[in-house]
Amino acid sequence: MINNRDRKESKKGRAIRILTLLIPIILLLFIASSCIREDEYTNNPQGNFDALWTIIDEKYCFLEYKQINWDSIHTVYQKRLTADMSNYDLFEVLSDMLATLKDGHVNLYSAANQARYWDWFEDYPRNFNESIVEDYLGTDYRIAGGAKYKILDDNVGYIYYELFSNGIGNGNLDEILQHMAICNGIIIDVRNNGGGNLSNSSTFAARFTNQKTLTGYIRHKTGKGHNDFSDPVAIYLEPSNSIRWQKKVVVLTNRHSYSATNDFVNSMRYLPQVTILGDKTGGGSGMPFSSELPNGWSVRFSASPHFDAEMNQIEFGIDPDIKVDMLSQDEDKGIDTMIEAARTLLKN
Amino acid sequence: MQANRYVMRATMYGVGFANVYDTYLSPQEYVGTDFRISRETMRMTKLFDGNVSVQNFFQANISYTHNKVDNNNTFAGLVNWNYGLHYQFRITDNFKLLAGGLADLNGGFVYNLRNTNNPASARAYINLDASGMAIWHLKIKNYPIVLRYQANIPVIGVMFSPNYGQSYYEIFTLGNSSGVVQFTSLHNQPSIRQMLSVDCPIGSSKVRFSYLWDMQQSRVNQINTHTYGHVFMVGFVQDLYRIRNKKGTPLPSAIRAY
Numbered sequence: 001m002i003n004n005r006d007r008k009e010s011k012k013g014r015a016i017r018i019l020t021l022l023i024p025i026i027l028l029l030f031i032a033s034s035c036i037r038e039d040e041y042t043n044n045p046q047g048n049f050d051a052l053w054t055i056i057d058e059k060y061c062f063l064e065y066k067q068i069n070w071d072s073i074h075t076v077y078q079k080r081l082t083a084d085m086s087n088y089d090l091f092e093v094l095s096d097m098l099a100t101l102k103d104g105h106v107n108l109y110s111a112a113n114q115a116r117y118w119d120w121f122e123d124y125p126r127n128f129n130e131s132i133v134e135d136y137l138g139t140d141y142r143i144a145g146g147a148k149y150k151i152l153d154d155n156v157g158y159i160y161y162e163l164f165s166n167g168i169g170n171g172n173l174d175e176i177l178q179h180m181a182i183c184n185g186i187i188i189d190v191r192n193n194g195g196g197n198l199s200n201s202s203t204f205a206a207r208f209t210n211q212k213t214l215t216g217y218i219r220h221k222t223g224k225g226h227n228d229f230s231d232p233v234a235i236y237l238e239p240s241n242s243i244r245w246q247k248k249v250v251v252l253t254n255r256h257s258y259s260a261t262n263d264f265v266n267s268m269r270y271l272p273q274v275t276i277l278g279d280k281t282g283g284g285s286g287m288p289f290s291s292e293l294p295n296g297w298s299v300r301f302s303a304s305p306h307f308d309a310e311m312n313q314i315e316f317g318i319d320p321d322i323k324v325d326m327l328s329q330d331e332d333k334g335i336d337t338m339i340e341a342a343r344t345l346l347k348n
Numbered sequence: 349m350q351a352n353r354y355v356m357r358a359t360m361y362g363v364g365f366a367n368v369y370d371t372y373l374s375p376q377e378y379v380g381t382d383f384r385i386s387r388e389t390m391r392m393t394k395l396f397d398g399n400v401s402v403q404n405f406f407q408a409n410i411s412y413t414h415n416k417v418d419n420n421n422t423f424a425g426l427v428n429w430n431y432g433l434h435y436q437f438r439i440t441d442n443f444k445l446l447a448g449g450l451a452d453l454n455g456g457f458v459y460n461l462r463n464t465n466n467p468a469s470a471r472a473y474i475n476l477d478a479s480g481m482a483i484w485h486l487k488i489k490n491y492p493i494v495l496r497y498q499a500n501i502p503v504i505g506v507m508f509s510p511n512y513g514q515s516y517y518e519i520f521t522l523g524n525s526s527g528v529v530q531f532t533s534l535h536n537q538p539s540i541r542q543m544l545s546v547d548c549p550i551g552s553s554k555v556r557f558s559y560l561w562d563m564q565q566s567r568v569n570q571i572n573t574h575t576y577g578h579v580f581m582v583g584f585v586q587d588l589y590r591i592r593n594k595k596g597t598p599l600p601s602a603i604r605a606y
Binding site: 023027028030031034035036037038039041043051055059061111198199218220221222223224228230233235287288289290291292294295296298300303304 | 375
């Protein structure tokens with residue numbers, strides 16, 4: 001005999017079992033219809049062109065600031081495509097299209113070539129002569145991390161830092177600054193320093209401030225629109241808790257002081273005992289990201305802009321406090337006009 | 349002898365196909381090989397008159413994948429831990445359906461070997477999963493086997509993701525973590541882990557063969573990701589009986605292994 005209560009419980013049990021089966025099936029169907037897949041581009045000239053154009057359109061951070069009509073660029077360069085063009089010809093078209101961005105952080109890499117925009121230093125005075133710098137350093141200079149350094153005969157410390165990719169640790173900086181403790185001032189030469197790691201820039205600059213200093217802001221893109229940016233986030237330079245330099249500093253710059261070096265110069269110029277001397281820096285304030293095309297060519301582009309402490313763009317460089325160019329008559333005599341100007345400044 | 353002290357424990361090793369996609373790193377899907385290990389225990393509890401089982405499932409995988417023209421590679425790895433309860437509906441003596449929920453914890457990375465300032469993407473997400481299972485004990489010509497199908501679907505959770513064009517430098521060095529942890533559910537994380545396994549007694553051992561279809565997807569902060577794994581695994585199943593020693597009295601030295 002099955003009573004009513006048993007019948008009810010049996011119905012309830014059946015309902016639970018049906019639900020138990022139905023819910024996973026519904027969820028399975030939902031998941032199966034929700035695949036997140038790539039946007040496919042064909043690996044031919046048109047497909048690679050469209051993929052590159054889209055990457056820049058959605059991710060490049062200076063289209064509005066540089067007032068670039070990217071749609072119009074598509075129309076112009078599209079006309080140069082042909083279905084049977086060679087890889088070399090395609091590379092040339094894509095390189096020319098990227099050159100309209102006027103950005104040293106924009107590159108296209110194939111196995112055969114690297115597209116670049118270097119007008120930001122190639123079109124300006126070089127203001128640097130490596131062999132003259134070697135004469136100033138002589139043969140008895142010291143090397144600590146990425147820095148070469150020496151006390152010049154007028155008791156001025158000279159540090160040449162040629163690449164911010166070369167590390168400089170707190171141990172190195174302690175040694176350098178201790179060695180130069182007797183100097184009246186120091187010259188930090190970052191001419192021709194094409195950049196590298198931002199952390200090296202801030203580690204170095206932290207030796208020249210006694211207080212937390214606002215040096216700039218950073219933003220990032222929040223979406224595909226040309227104006228989709230996050231609110232600015234302040235960047236502060238924190239003083240090092242180890243040896244800090246209290247005397248005068250001159251930072252030497254030229255048009256090839258780029259990227260992380262631009263960031264270093266931007267930090268240093270807010271410090272009271274620091275003078276920036278030389279030529280305008282090269283800029284390069286957009287932190288670059290990488291992506292790729294269907295044919296495997298890699299592309300690099302500015303993704304996240306840095307600003308100075310007044311929220312000005314520094315993508316096209318930072319003016320020095322004192323503009324000095326290398327004089328050819330000095331250069332002919334093996335004299336570095338900019339180093340000499342810095343020595344004079346530090347002695348007064 | 350108590351039912352809640354019988355423990356099924358399985359350790360599995362597998363290899364299979366991987367498809368990794370992360371628009372923070374590349375617009376392309378990378379395909380290659382997945383290597384995986386897993387360890388699972390399952391036992392009954394005393395809950396709901398002894399009708400609820402507890403499952404503890406740990407897996408770790410690493411994959412090596414390549415872009416379409418095979419001139420760049422990524423490494424990806426994920427550690428996943430699931431822990432939860434199932435109510436067991438015993439349909440017949442040999443067939444049962446299980447339904448329940450799992451805590452689903454995941455941590456890992458995708459590393460692109462060519463990228464510069466965006467070389468890697470971290471994976472960190474926690475979910476509450478709906479989980480269903482069917483277990484069928486059957487015999488084929490007197491040879492006893494156990495078939496099992498399990499599906500776990502994340503229903504609600506939280507996920508770490510950088511913002512669309514945000515660098516890890518900004519998040520971790522400058523400390524701007526605004527918006528990097530997002531709520532997830534079926535609409536932005538339609539994912540599923542499915543496993544089909546068969547247990548075959550061989551001599552005095554029990555060998556398990558399984559096929560794992562792991563489909564992890566997300567669409568968070570306008571960054572699309574997926575990791576698909578189709579993995580064939582093999583390992584041993586052990587049936588254990590837990591002995592509890594509440595007083596901590598040492599076992600006699602004659603029977604101690606160490």
